[in-house]
Amino acid sequence: MDLRMQFLSFFVIQSESEKGTSGSFKAFKHYQTMDGDEYEDSALKQFLDEEFIKIVKRKAERHPNAPNPPTKVGMFIVEPGYELGSNPNYNLFQRIREADSKERFHSLSDELIRIYMDTSAVRGGAFIVALSTLNTFFDEPFLFILKCDFEPKIARIADERQLISEVEMAISARSIKSIQYPHMEQDGLLERWELKIHQASHARYFEDFLKYVSYEKPIPEVMSEQVVEMVHQFIDTKWQDTESVERAQEEQAVELWAASEKRELQEWWSPEQVIEANASLIQQKEDLTMSFKLGNVTVKGLLSDFGGTVHLAKHNGKYVVVIEGDGIQFEKGMSPIELLAPPELEDIIPIIGTAAEAAAAAEHDHDRIYESGSAAAGHDRSAYTQNAAEQGGDDDAPPW
Template sequence: MDFMLQYLSFFVIHTDGEQSTSSSGRRFKHYQTLDGDDYDDSEIKKFLDEEFVRIVKRKVERNPNTANAPTKVGRFMVEPGYELDSNQNYNLFQRLREADSKERFIGIADELVRIYMDTSAVRGGAFIVALSKLNTFFDTPFLFLLKCDFEPKIARISDERSLISHVEMAISARSIKSIQYPHMPEEGIMEPWELKIHQASHARYFEDFLKYVSYEKPLPEVIGEQVVEMVHQYIADKWQDEGGAERSEEENAVEVWASSEKRELQEWWSHEQVEAASAALVEQKPDLPFSFKLDAVTVKGLLSDFGGSIHFAKHNGRYVVVIEGDQFQFDRGMSPIELLQPRELTDVLPLIGSRVSEQDVDSYDTQSNAVQRDGEDDSPPW
């Protein structure tokens, strides 16, 4: 990617502790602002050029699998009927993008850092505000905000006499938090309503900083809402204008089920109904994850596996999960199970729900398989 930097302001934030929640213990200093020519001759170019590319290329899910996903898409919030320029965060970003001189850029960047300093938790480090064009696709620039925390106890080899020199303020690309505006969902496409935010830390510094930006719900929450909506639609179709107390009872049961953190199998729908509902969700997102626990055993797969390679059943009053596939694969923790010659499923089914002892299982195996030859020892070799 061919970036051409226009302006870059470098600030350093100091706090009285590792993480300061009091504005009185925080201060910042503007170190330098560079234009394109200054940047090309600077050491920081080597540090940041690859970082700009990494930020732009970083993949992001609009609906992440978890609320704590490090990379998110944010969208500027506006009241119904209003345009983007009614959003304070957007206006600040846009003024930076439209800065036509180094002095103008410094002034607005300083304003932005002051706003950042008022967030709930600020750590010492470098704060970089950069404006750069991606010549490959656009004439208009991207705005990059980067926060690099200080790395404590960094040392370097200095010379043959002192050997080790301590670096008081060292920053590392490993912990960079970033904001990219506008978001580029696909190469060559700019989305002016959206930005991309990356913060590996759980502290959510940038989310606190951008008070007028919203984020899409995580995928489990979105899917959960759709499933509940499907159930309500099913109840509406089932009872239509009838039902009375029975309908209310079903609707209340749905609300209790939907609000529970840990849920059990409800047994409300047939296999065919569940397959149809699952197919509707998989059509939206083919790689939709699916996981569950049967007692203490956890199984993880894809929702598209249900009915194909993952089957639920009941036998002798017990729940059964059948997972079919072409081969087993074991990772760490070698066990004797890896040496197993599996039984036929028809031989296992009579054991389910019978709570048989180990001795009974051995007896069952002896009867259902070929009788051992006299004198043959089939015990393990240890």
């Protein structure tokens, strides 16, 4: 990837944690702004070039599979009927991209870091604003905003007598936070309404200074909303425009179910209805997942597996999950289960749901045997006592 630097501004942020004070101290200092030639001859090139390539190649989903992913796509917010030029964050980014001198780039980068310093959880470190082109695709520049936190307890090798010397302000590329604008979803395809943000941790403070950027909901949240909407549509179809106590009870049950973090099987729909509803979700995203627990066992798979290789049923009052496949694989810790010669399914079905009855029967047999044994032991003790009395001794030795 042919990356050509145009301008780069390097700032250092100091906060109260670095100063060791109890007040709300935070400040920044501009160290240097350089053009492309100066960057080529600087130590920053070796430090950052690979990071810029990683940032560009890093993939991000508009609808991530989990909440607060480290890399996400942000979209500039505009009022209905207005264009991108009405968004303050976009306007600043565009002015930086259009900078034609070091002085202009430094001035706009200074404006950007001042906005960042107004966020609630600023931490010390290096703040870098860079403008670079990727000549592999086009000449249009990318804006990169990077933040490297200070690394605690860093030392470097000194001489034979001193051994090590303390480094006052060390930064590392290990956990760089970054913003890239514009977002390039595919090679050569720019999304001018979007930027890409990356944070190694799930903290939000690096994105909080972009007040006019929004992020799409994660897939589980989107899917949950659509499922609830499907249930409401089902109720509307079932009752038409009829208002009744039964309909109100069903709607209330839906609200309680949707608001619960841990939900149980509702038994409202047939397998065919569930498969049809799944299909409408899978059309939007093929790799949607499902996860549920049966007792202490967790089952995970694709939503498309339901009705095909994963089946739910009831037998003898118990829930049953049947998972079919061509083979079973085990990982890590061995167990005797790996040695099993599986019986046929029809041999297992009769014992499903009978474990409680078997346990109760075993307990009953245990109690009966215990009572029988106690009676026999009492008889032996009586015989022994009588025999000892007949011998006229006070021998307290055990019977054995």
